[in-house]
Amino acid sequence: MDKEKKEESSAIHPAVAPLSYLLGTWKGEGEGGYPTINSFRYGEELHFSHPASGKPVIAYSHKTWKLDSGQPMHSESGYWRPKPHGSLEVVIAQSTGLAEVLKGTYSAEDNVIKLHSQVVANASKVREISRVYEMVNGDLHYVVQMATNLTTLQPHLKAVLKKLP
Template sequence: MNANTPPEAAAVHPAIAPLSYLLGTWRGQGEGGYPTIASFSYGEELHFSAISGKPVISYTQKTWKLSSGEPMHAESGYWRPKLDGSIELVISQSTGLVEVQKGSYNAQEKTVKLHSQLVGNASKVKEISRVFEFANGELSYVVQMATHLNNLTPHLKAVLKKL
């Protein structure tokens, strides 16, 4: 690869290959809620990119209010899949919360299941799980969250299409 080769054209590391369907930009809508907050809808964009020859996927996410386009939440981090089907994520959120998640992926079913190992810099959030599924050309996910008041409870869900 030379300085004129776009990063997307670089060789994908073998650990990334089973998740290569994620690479690119996804956009769609989601719904959120929790026992302690009012339900809401949002627009969302996810971007996954391979880092040239490395066993890591760079990840960014941003959401906005559907009614006004006003920014809501953002996060970024790295997905680190292993050849044995395990995966680790490190994520920092615009709220200051940080997550370290571990889980597994199934390349044939195109699913990723994650559970927090560490939630830092959060006074109320104690645990987070995420499940991503790719089917019929759509990427969907469900996020569950536990706080000091509630056990693991559905919080967010969205359906996204690749741009």
């Protein structure tokens, strides 16, 4: 382990440590759909980092693109704040103008994160969002569910991502 990586790992805040497996860049493909739109596939990259401030926070960024053309589709960024005893607070701002405040839980033993919206702001149609992230055989799987003014909470996005070296 080189000096830079050793310093980075030793600087991880104790509250972030149970989620440190997320740190880095993840890339893969996903699929989306909803009763009100056509199904689609996309490429995607997630990035999780622990700022050098040493505070109990994980910075998060996410971008997607069309598989056939590489044209950008969606992006979002925010912060994840792990709390003691497996709770988690997340704030996300999307390129569409939608903002989410989510709360949830994580299991350090099972590497499962479950989030549910407390606030969905600046969204004329979206009223509720849930996100589940899970490590399966070294891959990061996630499912996003959404409810709108016309629908109940149901699947919207799912993907499988591999960690880049």
